[in-house]
Amino acid sequence: MAKPVVLTGLRANSEFHLGNYLGGILPMIQLQKKFAGDYQLNMFVPDLHSFTTPVEHSKLYLQIIDNLKVYVAAGLDLDNEDTFIYRQSYVAGHSELAVILNNFAYFGELQRMTQFKEKSDQAKDTNITAGLFDYPVLMAADILLYGAKWIPVGEDQRQHIELTRDIALRMNNKFGEDLLHVPVEWEEQLKFAGRESGVRIRSLKTPEKKMSKSVDDPAGTILLSDNPEDAAKKVMSATTDSIGVIRYDMKNQAGISNLLQILALLIDAPLAEVIANWEGKTSYGDLKTAVASEVKVFLTDFQRKLANVEEPELMRKLEASEYLMRDVATQNLYKIQQAVGLRP
Ligand code: AQP
Secondary structure, three states: OOOOEEEEEOOOOOOOEHHHHHHHHHHHHHHHHHHEOOEEEEEEEOHHHHHHOOOOHHHHHHHHHHHHHHHHHOOOOOOOOOEEEEEHHHOOHHHHHHHHHHHHOOHHHHHOOHHHHHHHHHHOOOOOOHHHHHHHHHHHHHHHOOOOOEOOOOHHHHHHHHHHHHHHHHHHHHHOOOOOOOOOOHHHHHHHOOOOOOOOOEOOOOOOOEOOOOOOOOOOOOEOOOOHHHHHHHHHOOOOOOOOOOOOOOOOOHHHHHHHHHHHHHHOOOHHHHHHHHOOOOOHHHHHHHHHHHHHHHHHHHHHHHHOOOHHHHHHHHHHHHHHHHHHHHHHHHHHHHHOOOOO
16 A cells, blocks of 8 residues: 655745744754654745745756755765655646646635735735735645655645645545545644644744745845854844743744743753753743754754755755656646546
8 A cells, every 4th residue: 555645845936934944844854853754745946935935036947956954964864765745746647636626616705815914915016916816725735646644844834835735625526535645624734743742943132933935034044054053143132022921922022932832842842841851940931042052063063964964865865756746746646637627
């Protein structure tokens, strides 16, 4: 029997930040270590999604390869034969399935997507593209094309996972229960990824907002390429509050809560344990120092590993995975094309 598929992707619109690492990359690495052999792992670059927000097109191709190197530096084992890395645009089935799914996704539900609303607001004077509007449908295609059951992503993608489920259930209702594998519900996803709650790393400067690639917020964003000393300084100047007592309270103490969350993930400790260690203490400086030190250690180690990633080996794995995934995608797509009446 085919192994259950775990799948995740990170856009290559820019280099990654700590939020991408903790919310999108780390869970996949941990799952690979925990379940090697039991699951198929698809870790891809949704490169067609990359320009749903502005990018420098002339730099995109190299950015994609650089971002793939980050997966390896973060610990993805390329020798694992159940692990596949690929670029979305190299497997045509993603786009073809998205066109089909578009006819089973509703305008109203896409309009309600928080990410669409936020990114439309960020677009300010520029035109809002159909690509941005349609982002969740292409994401649903990315998932349903491989029948992925588990999608470890950050909290910001929760609504998109729920939409994917809705589209799949809608199609199964019409064409038969066996047509599409429906990814499991969000709470189950969290349990599988070993998370107590969804991860949403906030900007260090504006902790009400998430740390983001496409927002110009250098003091609030820790890039994986940041000089470790500079990154530590950003933590030391993080926005907190005037309450003066450490509590995990995202509503009223978002800055402090964000630091506790970052610390827990970096030291791989349960959030509840980190909260118990710090709650009630009054020195924000001590907490910042602890987080800054972990950030520095993490970046130093990560950047050393990144410098050692072997590009030829990466490219071999990439091309071999793409070759195989094209086959899998074609077969799965055919079933859907048949169901909707496009094939005999
Ligand atoms: N702040 C965050 N905290 C936790 N997880 C996060 N992710 C993104 N930001 C945070 C997770 O990283 C993965 C990347 O998703 P994406 O590249 O498709 O883009 P995104 O969700 O739109 O993330 P970004 O980095 O903020 O990019 P921009 O600002 O360009 O849109 C996903 O698993 C996401 O949950």
